[in-house]
Amino acid sequence: MARIARATGLLARGALWVAGIGLVSMTAMIACQVFWRYVLNDSIVWTEPASVMVMGWFIFLGAAVGIREGYHLSFDVVLYFLPDRVVKVLHTVSDLAVGGFGLAMIWYGASLAYRTSGNVLPSLGISGAFDFLPLVAGGALVALFSAERIARRAAGLQTARFGEEATID
Incomplete structure:
Protein backbone atom coordinates (compact mmCIF):
# COMPACT_ATOMS: atom_id res chain seq x y z
CA MET A 1 0.00 0.00 0.00
CA ALA A 2 2.90 2.35 0.73
CA ARG A 3 4.16 1.91 -2.84
CA ILE A 4 0.73 2.76 -4.25
CA VAL A 45 -8.79 35.80 -31.11
CA TRP A 46 -7.62 32.56 -29.51
CA THR A 47 -6.88 33.77 -25.95
CA GLU A 48 -10.42 33.61 -24.57
CA PRO A 49 -11.29 30.04 -25.63
CA ALA A 50 -7.77 28.82 -24.83
CA SER A 51 -7.82 30.38 -21.36
CA VAL A 52 -11.24 28.85 -20.64
CA MET A 53 -9.93 25.45 -21.71
CA VAL A 54 -6.81 25.82 -19.55
CA MET A 55 -9.03 26.93 -16.67
CA GLY A 56 -10.95 23.64 -16.95
CA TRP A 57 -7.70 21.74 -16.56
CA PHE A 58 -6.47 23.55 -13.49
CA ILE A 59 -9.87 23.48 -11.80
CA PHE A 60 -10.46 19.75 -12.26
CA LEU A 61 -6.87 18.69 -11.56
CA GLY A 62 -6.69 20.91 -8.50
CA ALA A 63 -10.02 19.59 -7.24
CA ALA A 64 -8.83 16.00 -7.62
CA VAL A 65 -5.71 16.75 -5.57
CA GLY A 66 -7.97 18.38 -2.98
CA ILE A 67 -9.92 15.13 -2.78
CA ARG A 68 -6.74 13.15 -2.17
CA GLU A 69 -5.55 15.56 0.50
CA GLY A 70 -8.93 15.63 2.25
CA TYR A 71 -9.54 19.32 1.56
CA HIS A 72 -12.89 18.83 -0.14
CA LEU A 73 -15.98 20.40 1.32
CA SER A 74 -17.32 18.58 4.35
CA PHE A 75 -19.52 19.14 7.35
CA ASP A 76 -17.70 17.46 10.19
CA VAL A 77 -18.88 19.12 13.42
CA VAL A 78 -20.82 16.00 14.44
CA LEU A 79 -17.76 13.80 13.78
CA TYR A 80 -16.01 15.29 16.81
CA PHE A 81 -18.60 13.69 19.09
CA LEU A 82 -18.72 10.22 17.51
CA PRO A 83 -16.51 7.20 18.21
CA ASP A 84 -13.47 6.82 15.95
CA ARG A 85 -14.84 3.66 14.29
CA VAL A 86 -18.08 5.43 13.29
CA VAL A 87 -16.08 8.40 11.99
CA LYS A 88 -14.04 6.06 9.77
CA VAL A 89 -17.23 4.49 8.40
CA LEU A 90 -18.70 7.92 7.65
CA HIS A 91 -15.47 9.03 5.97
CA THR A 92 -15.60 5.88 3.84
CA VAL A 93 -19.22 6.58 2.87
CA SER A 94 -18.15 10.10 1.91
CA ASP A 95 -15.24 8.76 -0.17
CA LEU A 96 -17.59 6.31 -1.90
CA ALA A 97 -19.95 9.15 -2.82
CA VAL A 98 -17.08 11.31 -4.08
CA GLY A 99 -15.63 8.36 -6.03
CA GLY A 100 -19.04 7.74 -7.60
CA PHE A 101 -19.15 11.38 -8.60
CA GLY A 102 -15.70 10.96 -10.19
CA LEU A 103 -16.96 7.98 -12.19
CA ALA A 104 -19.94 10.04 -13.34
CA MET A 105 -17.53 12.79 -14.41
CA ILE A 106 -15.68 10.23 -16.54
CA TRP A 107 -18.87 8.81 -18.07
CA TYR A 108 -20.63 12.06 -18.86
CA GLY A 109 -17.43 13.91 -19.77
CA ALA A 110 -16.52 11.18 -22.27
CA SER A 111 -20.08 11.29 -23.65
CA LEU A 112 -19.86 15.06 -24.11
CA ALA A 113 -16.40 14.76 -25.70
CA TYR A 114 -17.68 12.11 -28.10
CA ARG A 115 -20.73 14.18 -29.05
CA THR A 116 -18.65 17.29 -29.74
CA SER A 117 -15.70 15.57 -31.39
CA GLY A 118 -16.93 16.54 -34.85
CA ASN A 119 -17.16 20.22 -33.97
CA VAL A 120 -14.16 22.45 -34.57
CA LEU A 121 -13.45 25.33 -32.23
CA PRO A 122 -13.10 28.15 -34.76
CA SER A 123 -10.44 30.28 -33.09
CA LEU A 124 -8.30 27.31 -32.04
CA GLY A 125 -8.88 24.95 -34.96
CA ILE A 126 -9.16 21.88 -32.71
CA SER A 127 -11.95 19.44 -31.93
CA GLY A 128 -14.66 20.48 -29.49
CA ALA A 129 -13.89 17.29 -27.55
CA PHE A 130 -10.88 19.04 -26.05
CA ASP A 131 -13.25 21.20 -23.99
CA PHE A 132 -14.39 18.10 -22.08
CA LEU A 133 -11.11 16.24 -21.62
CA PRO A 134 -10.38 18.02 -18.30
CA LEU A 135 -13.68 16.66 -16.99
CA VAL A 136 -12.67 13.11 -17.92
CA ALA A 137 -9.11 13.42 -16.55
CA GLY A 138 -10.29 15.12 -13.36
CA GLY A 139 -12.97 12.46 -12.88
CA ALA A 140 -10.39 9.69 -13.30
CA LEU A 141 -8.18 11.28 -10.66
CA VAL A 142 -11.12 11.89 -8.30
CA ALA A 143 -12.16 8.23 -8.59
CA LEU A 144 -8.58 7.00 -8.17
CA PHE A 145 -7.83 9.21 -5.17
CA SER A 146 -11.15 8.31 -3.51
CA ALA A 147 -10.38 4.61 -3.97
CA GLU A 148 -6.92 5.20 -2.51
CA ARG A 149 -8.39 6.87 0.58
CA ILE A 150 -10.78 3.94 1.09
CA ALA A 151 -7.99 1.39 0.61
CA ARG A 152 -5.66 3.23 3.00
CA ARG A 153 -8.38 3.39 5.65
CA ALA A 154 -9.15 -0.33 5.18
CA ALA A 155 -5.45 -1.15 5.56
CA GLY A 156 -5.24 0.84 8.79
CA LEU A 157 -3.16 3.63 7.25
CA GLN A 158 -3.71 7.34 7.57
CA THR A 159 -5.33 8.97 4.59
CA ALA A 160 -2.84 10.77 2.38
CA ARG A 161 -1.64 14.26 3.04
CA PHE A 162 0.45 16.11 0.48
CA GLY A 163 4.07 15.00 0.63
CA GLU A 164 3.64 12.50 3.48
CA GLU A 165 4.60 8.84 3.42
CA ALA A 166 2.17 6.08 4.34
CA THR A 167 2.11 5.52 8.11
CA ILE A 168 0.24 3.15 10.42
CA ASP A 169 -2.50 4.67 12.60
Whole structure:
Protein backbone atom coordinates (compact mmCIF):
# COMPACT_ATOMS: atom_id res chain seq x y z
CA MET A 1 0.00 0.00 0.00
CA ALA A 2 2.90 2.35 0.73
CA ARG A 3 4.16 1.91 -2.84
CA ILE A 4 0.73 2.76 -4.25
CA ALA A 5 0.53 5.80 -1.96
CA ARG A 6 3.89 7.02 -3.22
CA ALA A 7 2.78 6.54 -6.84
CA THR A 8 -0.50 8.38 -6.33
CA GLY A 9 1.39 11.04 -4.37
CA LEU A 10 3.64 11.60 -7.37
CA LEU A 11 0.58 11.67 -9.62
CA ALA A 12 -1.06 14.25 -7.33
CA ARG A 13 2.10 16.35 -7.26
CA GLY A 14 2.28 16.23 -11.08
CA ALA A 15 -1.39 17.19 -11.37
CA LEU A 16 -0.80 20.08 -8.99
CA TRP A 17 2.17 21.27 -11.06
CA VAL A 18 0.12 21.08 -14.26
CA ALA A 19 -2.69 22.98 -12.53
CA GLY A 20 -0.27 25.65 -11.33
CA ILE A 21 1.31 26.02 -14.75
CA GLY A 22 -2.21 26.25 -16.22
CA LEU A 23 -3.15 29.02 -13.79
CA VAL A 24 -0.04 31.02 -14.69
CA SER A 25 -0.61 30.37 -18.41
CA MET A 26 -4.22 31.48 -18.24
CA THR A 27 -3.22 34.63 -16.38
CA ALA A 28 -0.56 35.39 -19.01
CA MET A 29 -3.03 34.82 -21.86
CA ILE A 30 -5.59 37.17 -20.31
CA ALA A 31 -2.90 39.78 -19.59
CA CYS A 32 -1.75 39.62 -23.22
CA GLN A 33 -5.32 39.95 -24.43
CA VAL A 34 -5.90 43.03 -22.24
CA PHE A 35 -2.64 44.59 -23.44
CA TRP A 36 -3.39 43.88 -27.09
CA ARG A 37 -6.96 45.16 -26.83
CA TYR A 38 -6.47 48.32 -24.78
CA VAL A 39 -2.91 49.35 -25.63
CA LEU A 40 -2.45 48.09 -29.19
CA ASN A 41 -6.14 48.46 -30.11
CA ASP A 42 -6.14 44.95 -31.57
CA SER A 43 -7.28 41.55 -30.35
CA ILE A 44 -5.88 38.04 -30.13
CA VAL A 45 -8.79 35.80 -31.11
CA TRP A 46 -7.62 32.56 -29.51
CA THR A 47 -6.88 33.77 -25.95
CA GLU A 48 -10.42 33.61 -24.57
CA PRO A 49 -11.29 30.04 -25.63
CA ALA A 50 -7.77 28.82 -24.83
CA SER A 51 -7.82 30.38 -21.36
CA VAL A 52 -11.24 28.85 -20.64
CA MET A 53 -9.93 25.45 -21.71
CA VAL A 54 -6.81 25.82 -19.55
CA MET A 55 -9.03 26.93 -16.67
CA GLY A 56 -10.95 23.64 -16.95
CA TRP A 57 -7.70 21.74 -16.56
CA PHE A 58 -6.47 23.55 -13.49
CA ILE A 59 -9.87 23.48 -11.80
CA PHE A 60 -10.46 19.75 -12.26
CA LEU A 61 -6.87 18.69 -11.56
CA GLY A 62 -6.69 20.91 -8.50
CA ALA A 63 -10.02 19.59 -7.24
CA ALA A 64 -8.83 16.00 -7.62
CA VAL A 65 -5.71 16.75 -5.57
CA GLY A 66 -7.97 18.38 -2.98
CA ILE A 67 -9.92 15.13 -2.78
CA ARG A 68 -6.74 13.15 -2.17
CA GLU A 69 -5.55 15.56 0.50
CA GLY A 70 -8.93 15.63 2.25
CA TYR A 71 -9.54 19.32 1.56
CA HIS A 72 -12.89 18.83 -0.14
CA LEU A 73 -15.98 20.40 1.32
CA SER A 74 -17.32 18.58 4.35
CA PHE A 75 -19.52 19.14 7.35
CA ASP A 76 -17.70 17.46 10.19
CA VAL A 77 -18.88 19.12 13.42
CA VAL A 78 -20.82 16.00 14.44
CA LEU A 79 -17.76 13.80 13.78
CA TYR A 80 -16.01 15.29 16.81
CA PHE A 81 -18.60 13.69 19.09
CA LEU A 82 -18.72 10.22 17.51
CA PRO A 83 -16.51 7.20 18.21
CA ASP A 84 -13.47 6.82 15.95
CA ARG A 85 -14.84 3.66 14.29
CA VAL A 86 -18.08 5.43 13.29
CA VAL A 87 -16.08 8.40 11.99
CA LYS A 88 -14.04 6.06 9.77
CA VAL A 89 -17.23 4.49 8.40
CA LEU A 90 -18.70 7.92 7.65
CA HIS A 91 -15.47 9.03 5.97
CA THR A 92 -15.60 5.88 3.84
CA VAL A 93 -19.22 6.58 2.87
CA SER A 94 -18.15 10.10 1.91
CA ASP A 95 -15.24 8.76 -0.17
CA LEU A 96 -17.59 6.31 -1.90
CA ALA A 97 -19.95 9.15 -2.82
CA VAL A 98 -17.08 11.31 -4.08
CA GLY A 99 -15.63 8.36 -6.03
CA GLY A 100 -19.04 7.74 -7.60
CA PHE A 101 -19.15 11.38 -8.60
CA GLY A 102 -15.70 10.96 -10.19
CA LEU A 103 -16.96 7.98 -12.19
CA ALA A 104 -19.94 10.04 -13.34
CA MET A 105 -17.53 12.79 -14.41
CA ILE A 106 -15.68 10.23 -16.54
CA TRP A 107 -18.87 8.81 -18.07
CA TYR A 108 -20.63 12.06 -18.86
CA GLY A 109 -17.43 13.91 -19.77
CA ALA A 110 -16.52 11.18 -22.27
CA SER A 111 -20.08 11.29 -23.65
CA LEU A 112 -19.86 15.06 -24.11
CA ALA A 113 -16.40 14.76 -25.70
CA TYR A 114 -17.68 12.11 -28.10
CA ARG A 115 -20.73 14.18 -29.05
CA THR A 116 -18.65 17.29 -29.74
CA SER A 117 -15.70 15.57 -31.39
CA GLY A 118 -16.93 16.54 -34.85
CA ASN A 119 -17.16 20.22 -33.97
CA VAL A 120 -14.16 22.45 -34.57
CA LEU A 121 -13.45 25.33 -32.23
CA PRO A 122 -13.10 28.15 -34.76
CA SER A 123 -10.44 30.28 -33.09
CA LEU A 124 -8.30 27.31 -32.04
CA GLY A 125 -8.88 24.95 -34.96
CA ILE A 126 -9.16 21.88 -32.71
CA SER A 127 -11.95 19.44 -31.93
CA GLY A 128 -14.66 20.48 -29.49
CA ALA A 129 -13.89 17.29 -27.55
CA PHE A 130 -10.88 19.04 -26.05
CA ASP A 131 -13.25 21.20 -23.99
CA PHE A 132 -14.39 18.10 -22.08
CA LEU A 133 -11.11 16.24 -21.62
CA PRO A 134 -10.38 18.02 -18.30
CA LEU A 135 -13.68 16.66 -16.99
CA VAL A 136 -12.67 13.11 -17.92
CA ALA A 137 -9.11 13.42 -16.55
CA GLY A 138 -10.29 15.12 -13.36
CA GLY A 139 -12.97 12.46 -12.88
CA ALA A 140 -10.39 9.69 -13.30
CA LEU A 141 -8.18 11.28 -10.66
CA VAL A 142 -11.12 11.89 -8.30
CA ALA A 143 -12.16 8.23 -8.59
CA LEU A 144 -8.58 7.00 -8.17
CA PHE A 145 -7.83 9.21 -5.17
CA SER A 146 -11.15 8.31 -3.51
CA ALA A 147 -10.38 4.61 -3.97
CA GLU A 148 -6.92 5.20 -2.51
CA ARG A 149 -8.39 6.87 0.58
CA ILE A 150 -10.78 3.94 1.09
CA ALA A 151 -7.99 1.39 0.61
CA ARG A 152 -5.66 3.23 3.00
CA ARG A 153 -8.38 3.39 5.65
CA ALA A 154 -9.15 -0.33 5.18
CA ALA A 155 -5.45 -1.15 5.56
CA GLY A 156 -5.24 0.84 8.79
CA LEU A 157 -3.16 3.63 7.25
CA GLN A 158 -3.71 7.34 7.57
CA THR A 159 -5.33 8.97 4.59
CA ALA A 160 -2.84 10.77 2.38
CA ARG A 161 -1.64 14.26 3.04
CA PHE A 162 0.45 16.11 0.48
CA GLY A 163 4.07 15.00 0.63
CA GLU A 164 3.64 12.50 3.48
CA GLU A 165 4.60 8.84 3.42
CA ALA A 166 2.17 6.08 4.34
CA THR A 167 2.11 5.52 8.11
CA ILE A 168 0.24 3.15 10.42
CA ASP A 169 -2.50 4.67 12.60
